[in-house]
Amino acid sequence: MTSLPPSRKTAVRALAALAIAVSSLTQVAAAASPEGKTTVSVRLPDEPLLVQINQVALERRGPKLAVVEYTGDAERGRYTVLRDGKAIKQGELEPLPAFDAWGAGRRYYRVDFSDAEQAGRYQVDVRIGKRRALSAPVPVRDDAVFATAGAQLLGYFKRSRHTDAADRDLPIFKTARRVDAWGGWQDAGGDKGKYLSHLGYANYFNPQQASMAAWVLAYGADTRKALFAAHGLQTQVEDEAFWGADYLHRILDEEGYFYTTVFDQWGTPGAQRMVTGYEGAAGTYTTLYRSAFRAGGGMAIAALARASMLAKRSGRHGEFDGAQYLADAERAYAHLRKFNPQYCADGKENIIDDYTALMALVELRNATGQARYLDDARERAASLIARQQADGGFVSDGGRRPYYHAAEAGLPVISLSAYADIEPEPARRQRALDAIGSALTHELAITHAVANPYGYARQRFQLTRDGKAEGEVLEGFFIPHRNETGYWWQGESARLASLSAAMIVGGRKLAGADAAGYGLPADRAAYAQDQLDWTLGRNPYGMSMLYGFGRNNPPTVLESAGEMFVGGISNGITGAVGSDTGAGIAFAPGPDSEQWRWVEQWIPHTTWMLFAVMAMSGDQAR
Template structure:
């Protein structure tokens, strides 16, 4: 979802900006009519009200953490709160002060209201008074399977609305070859980008996000392994259709030699640019020959997706244009190819942590689909390589040196991949080694997040700044991804990263916890961490904005010039560090100019993918925890 610099924006984009529409303000789950406006610029600043009550605006689990954050700019002392259910008071008390915090705005004090023990379903609000100031939160639905039940149909619908069906993609050239191939289908990558990506940013080596291949896997996994959940909400046929749509696309972009095409690209719709199978790099979108997907460039998750789709086809007797036997043959062939040639497809010729955890996911799913020992043997090697990258404090190292692992889209995937490996490993000693690594990794996530005052519980991260094109120098910590990084220009909101960490805490934590009672079968601190990451995206943030379009009291604006269409069920990139901060310190959301608004406003396929996966995990864990508690 990279974008051209402002100097390269075209008249077409400027005309689109003139037609820009303001985003609708919507109630939970029900979108209102969109209002057009002639404005050509959009700028969103932090709210200036002296008293604000920020809350998840979409849904909270009946048996799970529930917390509102109060921001106050004033001189009065203590305050009080009242929790309302369906408009009626159900409890009240004194606000709990939080540690002083000035990272994002000076002169404010922060308080919290915890109503986790309010377990009766209903529509909740939190009403707060401090001195002469009075404020009430947005409403939030409390129920079982909360976010999944409330948003699941539209999260799935986002993928259908994002399908790419241009017939021209049936006959595309491959960069610097005379060949033409059928790369039809799949999903457009983002609201303003009709390109299709298994992964991008490969030239930067440590930034590859799993894009269309991750979506195809999450959908196939949900349809096959979480069938009961989707069927209970009337969504089974819908998710099966979308899973097979993704698998069919992966079949088409699997070259006869055994590698996947990484991107279908046209320089973000630049007039005159030829749409083709190609690699690219930099803010200018310069075409390159790096179009063969390494494990880390989407190849690993594509193999995992096809293997899981083969299991889905076997389970249901259904399939897409191609059948389950074909999907599994594709997965086998692609793995054997990458097993031999993967380093050649890496921009720097060296595997790193992303190769490890994506290859591990591929091997787990191949073993699940076939039961063959050779895939377990290779999975053990990949798991060992991944675990060897863990530092003594639990964080991971990206490379063979000292570069810390940080990722703007999938920071939870190392733990998720190891958790998947645990499920196929029959030897107790090997299982325990993986569980120990998971435990230490999750402990690190909690420790770094809680190391400083952090009223919203936002997941912090460790990183280095770029020097001469490579990460170097002191290892730093902060809330948001650094703006001075190896890509040279790419940074954006981290909705996908937060959901991936939430999923990792639930999935990994459930393998470690015994009779946790704070939500999702977890102890208190992990449960709150998992909830806080989703709460941020769903409205409990300093802007009071739900990034999930069509849900919540306020959504991001539409900025057609650089962020494109807004689909119901799509999730915007989100909040970042302040513009101009190399380290990503401070805070910013959609400050303009409009040509840069993609960094905050644009919807991107990994965000909805990871949100759907996280709420699947939470719903499964909530149901399992409820079962564990029954006599």
């Protein structure tokens, strides 16, 4: 996320406070720091028996799993599944392979109640020896997370709108120009900056931020109208989609490029707010403010093209109309097609340019029907597929650096899936489907290559030396802390939701669907569910990162993580502090100036969660 790095503090100097009382399952310590401020620390629970479960909602026809953690001698245990307080299923606990990567001394068991397809309020009651534990309650229903939290997920974007009139007249770094960059969304709880992307100086870390949000909202409003309308949310999602499209119009320069960042060094006193690039923990201003495809430009084009289709079909629009949105998208693509490498920090395109440009081209083809966009999409798809290794994993560059991404690891598959939908030639379409199948097989294989009681999506990576990735290709659960950015690592709620969405969207393109849920085979359905369950409470901390939902939520730490909005999602759990490889596990250990890594809400998390639960919901899921 883009908020307070280690060397910066926001202007806010309030005491940290717990927003939601944390139950005995999660220990939260508050102690006076030397400066007299309150420090919040969240530790792994030390209860001998725990039952961790999705605390928000589970699909009636989908995977339903609880993970049991037990400290003690090996004993046989039993479980009872309760629906509305009544026992509906009992059995012996299923032991899982030994696992000590997040601490020794725990045994793990699984309770699978996927066959319980009647709506209701469920809990899992577990007994091992003389110990007993009861899970948090979870509603089971159709359109589960969407119906339960969809209105607040959408509401998060409106609550995050940036409406300061000062943005109507902002300078551009190292120029005499001033521009109107009003609107859009603040990036995070403690950061009122606005970003199509950041971390461009590191080349392989660009996340799709405001432009991805604008596309997901426009795509959802246009293609999933029945779902949003069934829950009374169609007008709301259209309003937010057009809000995003209007902002993209304003930040499209007359030359044809988008402004990457509106930035004020995370609210640092005395820092001037402007259109600029920046780099590093110091937030040093740079002239890298023209968005390459990978720096939000590709998804901005996709969002505007989709918003033009939404305007045409709905008869509505924002401040600007659908014809303007489409003209913007076409002009921006024509510009980036010519100049994109010049806007990349290293002057070279990489995998992120491929999959974001591919999304832009798919949406331009959908909006215009023009053959030239299909021709270019074929080139981008071929380039992306050429970066795939024999086992299905991708490389980021022209060499051997593995592709890994803390916010959008599922986007390569989603872009290929979108391309497959517009490709009329069977052979080309089949190549895309083969690449999708190989990528999903890789995700399953790397995730289950080691003991993994929660099914957390693992990833390949290299560590860095002198700012460049080199050496052995490693595997692990969390993003490595020693990476090309120099300082940036955080929880991965967005990455997990993106991979869940990729497994659902990509998996449906392939043969072999069955009744395991979401129109997927059992292993793919379970993987998709595992990633969302982690964010929604089925994790070792028993913490729902979706604020306002579930039994336990992250603490509020105003010093570095800022405001907490209902419907916002915190960054989440990471590897242990001090681990170059991201090994071990940590959540909000403090000090408060570092808590943004775990606690702060960030726009890509809610964006990707909304996209994933849209994919899980409605007729497409049944």
